[in-house]
Amino acid sequence: MVHQLKATGSAVKGKVVLTAFELGNFVQLLLERYDVYGPVSKGNQAVFGRVSDPAELRWDYVTTLLPPKKFFYAPFETLFHFHRELGITEQQVLNDRKRVLLGLHPCDVAALSLLDRVLDGWEYSDAEYRDKRDQTLVIALNCASPGKYCFCTSFGTGPEATQGYDLVLTELEGRFLAEAGTEAGRELLGSLAAPAAGPADLWEKAARLKEVRAAMTRRLPTERLPRALNEQFDHPVWEQVKEDCLSCGACTVVCPTCYCFNVWDRLNLDLATGERKMVWDSCQLVDFGRVALDHNFRGDRTARVKQRVYHKLSYFTQQYGEFGCVGCGRCVDACIKHIDLVDIVSQIGG
Amino acid sequence: MRKDFLPAPARIERIVRQTYDTHTYTLAFEDLDLRQSYAFAPGQFNMLSLFGIGEAPLSISSWHGQPDTFDHTVRSVGTVTDAMTHLGVGDRVWIRGPYGHGWPVPELQGRNILLVAGGIGLAPLRPLIAEFVARPEAYAGLEILYGARKTDDQLFTAEYGVWAAAPGAALRLAVDRGTPSFPGRVGPVTALFDDMTSRPENTVVVTCGPEIMMKFVVRGLLARGFTPEQIYVSLERRMECGVAKCGHCMIGPLYVCKDGPVFRYTALSNILEKIL
Numbered sequence: 014m015v016h017q018l019k020a021t022g023s024a025v026k027g028k029v030v031l032t033a034f035e036l037g038n039f040v041q042l043l044l045e046r047y048d049v050y051g052p053v054s055k056g057n058q059a060v061f062g063r064v065s066d067p068a069e070l071r072w073d074y075v076t077t078l079l080p081p082k083k084f085f086y087a088p089f090e091t092l093f094h095f096h097r098e099l100g101i102t103e104q105q106v107l108n109d110r111k112r113v114l115l116g117l118h119p120c121d122v123a124a125l126s127l128l129d130r131v132l133d134g135w136e137y138s139d140a141e142y143r144d145k146r147d148q149t150l151v152i153a154l155n156c157a158s159p160g161k162y163c164f165c166t167s168f169g170t171g172p173e174a175t176q177g178y179d180l181v182l183t184e185l186e187g188r189f190l191a192e193a194g195t196e197a198g199r200e201l202l203g204s205l206a207a208p209a210a211g212p213a214d215l216w217e218k219a220a221r222l223k224e225v226r227a228a229m230t231r232r233l234p235t236e237r238l239p240r241a242l243n244e245q246f247d248h249p250v251w252e253q254v255k256e257d258c259l260s261c262g263a264c265t266v267v268c269p270t271c272y273c274f275n276v277w278d279r280l281n282l283d284l285a286t287g288e289r290k291m292v293w294d295s296c297q298l299v300d301f302g303r304v305a306l307d308h309n310f311r312g313d314r315t316a317r318v319k320q321r322v323y324h325k326l327s328y329f330t331q332q333y334g335e336f337g338c339v340g341c342g343r344c345v346d347a348c349i350k351h352i353d354l355v356d357i358v359s360q361i362g363g
Numbered sequence: 364m365r366k367d368f369l370p371a372p373a374r375i376e377r378i379v380r381q382t383y384d385t386h387t388y389t390l391a392f393e394d395l396d397l398r399q400s401y402a403f404a405p406g407q408f409n410m411l412s413l414f415g416i417g418e419a420p421l422s423i424s425s426w427h428g429q430p431d432t433f434d435h436t437v438r439s440v441g442t443v444t445d446a447m448t449h450l451g452v453g454d455r456v457w458i459r460g461p462y463g464h465g466w467p468v469p470e471l472q473g474r475n476i477l478l479v480a481g482g483i484g485l486a487p488l489r490p491l492i493a494e495f496v497a498r499p500e501a502y503a504g505l506e507i508l509y510g511a512r513k514t515d516d517q518l519f520t521a522e523y524g525v526w527a528a529a530p531g532a533a534l535r536l537a538v539d540r541g542t543p544s545f546p547g548r549v550g551p552v553t554a555l556f557d558d559m560t561s562r563p564e565n566t567v568v569v570t571c572g573p574e575i576m577m578k579f580v581v582r583g584l585l586a587r588g589f590t591p592e593q594i595y596v597s598l599e600r601r602m603e604c605g606v607a608k609c610g611h612c613m614i615g616p617l618y619v620c621k622d623g624p625v626f627r628y629t630a631l632s633n634i635l636e637k638i639l
Binding site: 092093095096097100101104131132137139140141243246272273274275276277278280284287289291294296301302303304305306310316319320323324327328329331332 | 365366367368369370372412414415416417418440441444455457599600601603604606607608609610611613615616635636
């Protein structure tokens with residue numbers, strides 16, 4: 014059996030093996046140096062939360078309620094404080110505290126790379142987002158079993174992280190394989206007195222990930238995308254999706270690549286001071302395309318449900334050369350009616 | 364710090380009443396360096412804000428050669444634009460911009476400009492008209508077709524005499540509901556197509572107005588032998604950021620704020636979400 018093989022043979026650089034106990038010690042070490050966030054329990058679900066004790070970490074979690082985008086681009090962000098007479102009184106100060114985001118599954122790591130393309134790309138880069146990304150070490154965790162709604166293999170964004178992490182962990186039999194992806198990751202490993210990984214460890218990792226891939230039966234057919242979508246914009250499937258959709262916007266809140274926002278002024282009770290905020294918005298909400306005189310550029314619900322799917326699977330490829338979906342399945346889980354991208358695209362014949 | 368979202372203070376230098384609901388505000392940045400360095404192209408827009416009220420995208424309605432100041436012609440139809448009606452000369456507003464791509468001024472050199480506008484849609488075209496009036500010799504001609512609901516909705520009426528008097532310029536007016544004394548056409552702006560002298564040869568079309576109007580303008584012109592390549596439209600969308608991040612103005616893969624608001628019609632003809 015694979016898992017009975019010992020980590021022997023030639024050591025591989027930047028790769029070590031840790032027992033569960035040693036991994037706990039490693040997290041303890043991180044806690045002393047950084048603010049650490051990772052998968053912790055919230056009721057019977059998991060969320061990315063502040064970690065104060067290694068024992069809180071749920072290494073076996075499947076998915077979290079919210080994706081990690083909230084650490085880089087929070088639901089409410091202050092742009093600046095203002096005084097109606099005096100003007101801009103205080104600007105947002107950049108955070109200089111280093112932090113570690115621990116236990117991100119590969120789909121969420123891939124989603125951060127996609128957010129980078131949007132918020133840190135083109136002519137305008139969001140300096141605050143960039144700063145938060147720079148201040149954060151990402152420790153990924155390869156998947157041990159697919160979730161009910163996962164379909165990451167469709168996009169090659171999981172179950173194995175291939176880029177975008179400083180360190181990636183894979184759970185093996187009775188131990189974890191830790192591999193560095195960046196110089197910062199190598200430094201983290203360098204602080205450990207852990208044995209170097211050998212070919213057998215890597216072989217076991219490959220075998221385990223192969224099992225996870227085989228267990229992931231949900232597949233969104235991407236071969237004919239975005240063409241299949243573009244050629245059938247008025248496909249009858251949308252009539253059904255429109256009937257199912259309640260325009261609640263849950264799918265976009267939990268989406269790791271959704272980034273749309275409003276800019277709001279919050280005025281204090283003194284009616285003089287306040288702050289200007291960026292607030293998450295959703296293309297699924299009826300007000301999203303509403304302008305003055307109550308004109309609505311996307312007042313029709315069919316147009317809104319299409320906008321989400323077309324942005325992810327067609328427009329994003331035209332804008333950034335990649336699909337805007339990573340197959341995490343959160344939108345299906347969060348939807349009361351379980352509107353499912355996999356179903357929709359399968360019906361269209363992607 | 365998100366520099367892109369930081370507006371600069373500007374003072375209202377002048378307010379000209381255009382109609383019962385529309386005013387032209389001439390603004391000057393308080394910062395003298397910014398006043399000097401600020402430059403825009405006809406058809407671009409600014410984000411204008413009043414702290415505590417909000418921010419709105421507004422096209423710039425003055426000639427880009429006007430020194431030190433710029434104009435916004437604002438119809439009070441929304442939260443910010445309504446609040447602006449309470450402002451007077453010397454009051455402060457906050458501006459960031461300019462944003463987007465404007466009218467194809469280099470391409471217009473030596474060409475006849477057919478300008479088709481509806482209602483407040485004349486505002487982002489006024490810089491082009493002023494450009495023509497300032498340098499008529501640089502163009503083959505300018506034909507303005509302007510439609511409004513009623514005569515008291517017409518903008519910039521005080522300037523019509525100057526516009527029409529420019530060498531090579533013609534101004535034709537239409538209103539949906541006319542009075543007996545109204546000399547122009549009664550009907551949609553497309554009714555003026557029967558009067559226009561512009562021909563597809565050597566003409567570039569620039570149009571701005573309600574989307575339903577532009578839809579019929581484009582159809583009417585295509586039926587008259589104009590090609591999609593020679594038609595430019597300016598679109599309106601909800602915008603929160605102006606820098607292609609907030610997602611509100613997306614149509615297909617395009618961001619109206621970054622790729623527009625002025626588009627060559629061919630750029631829009633393949634958009635799946637049919638807009639014109």
